[in-house]
Amino acid sequence: xxxxxxxxxxxxxxxxxxxxxxxxxxxxxNTVFWYRQTMMQGLELLAYFRNRAPLDDxxxxxxxFSAEMPDATLATLKIQPSEPRDSAVYFCASAQGDRAFxxxxxxxxxxxxxxxx
Amino acid sequence: xxxxxxxxxxxxxxxxxxxxxNCAYSNSASDYFIWYKQESGKGPQFIxxxxxxxxxxxxxxxxxxxxxxxxxxxxxxAATQPGDSAVYFCAETGSNSxxxxxxxxxxxxLVTP
Numbered sequence: 329x330x331x332x333x334x335x336x337x338x339x340x341x342x343x344x345x346x347x348x349x350x351x352x353x354x355x356x357x358n359t360v361f362w363y364r365q366t367m368m369q370g371l372e373l374l375a376y377f378r379n380r381a382p383l384d385d386x387x388x389x390x391x392x393f394s395a396e397m398p399d400a401t402l403a404t405l406k407i408q409p410s411e412p413r414d415s416a417v418y419f420c421a422s423a424q425g426d427r428a429f430x431x432x433x434x435x436x437x438x439x440x441x442x443x444x445x
Numbered sequence: 446x447x448x449x450x451x452x453x454x455x456x457x458x459x460x461x462x463x464x465x466x467n468c469a470y471s472n473s474a475s476d477y478f479i480w481y482k483q484e485s486g487k488g489p490q491f492i493x494x495x496x497x498x499x500x501x502x503x504x505x506x507x508x509x510x511x512x513x514x515x516x517x518x519x520x521x522x523a524a525t526q527p528g529d530s531a532v533y534f535c536a537e538t539g540s541n542s543x544x545x546x547x548x549x550x551x552x553x554x555l556v557t558p
Binding site: 332361363370371373376383384419421423433434435436437438439 | 479481487488489490491494534545546547548549550551
């Protein structure tokens with residue numbers, strides 16, 4: 329049963345600490361999305377990758393957030409330093425997009441619930 | 446102090462009735478649309494999709510209607526069941542958004558017995 333795996337599921341950290349969230353996309357998927365979900369803003373796109381190359385990270389605060397794909401089986405989202413306003417659920421999703429995204433739907437992981445105190 | 450959260454539209458239906466959830470989009474270049482269902486504590490789950498060259502698509506108990514003229518999308522759920530209670534999101538993508546998948550704010554569906 330292919331699925332997107334995110335770790336950790338829950339993370340509580342103190343303000344100022346570095347946080348790293350990991351995502352294992354579905355094997356063979358070449359598109360990876362990072363979303364943040366809060367009560368105030370709903371689902372916000374932070375960044376996404378196609379074939380490991382960043383396509384758009386304009387939704388991400390550049391001064392503290394960074395997203396990478398070290399290889400095709402791992403995507404990371406890092407916050408340094410973390411702030412209380414970063415508290416949210418962070419979702420990773422993957423899709424198999426060829427010439428255009430619209431070839432198939434994106435599958436979501438279970439999310440990482442981040443609490444910064 | 447009191448926190449102010451996102452006010453989701455809420456649709457309450459009785460078990461067995463049909464549900465219709467609506468979504469408006471603004472990007473006229475959008476060419477692919479998806480409905481997702483999100484249950485509490487879980488990630489969004491794909492329900493059904495539709496491409497811009499279609500105006501209707503049917504799945505098991507669900508139908509998506511697309512009206513490109515007025516940029517409107519709807520999800521119809523037949524014979525709604527308690528397990529259908531969740532938040533429903535529409536999402537769209539297209540060439541001029543770089544094929545990023547953009548989500549609407551969501552509608553909360555509550556199915557009562």
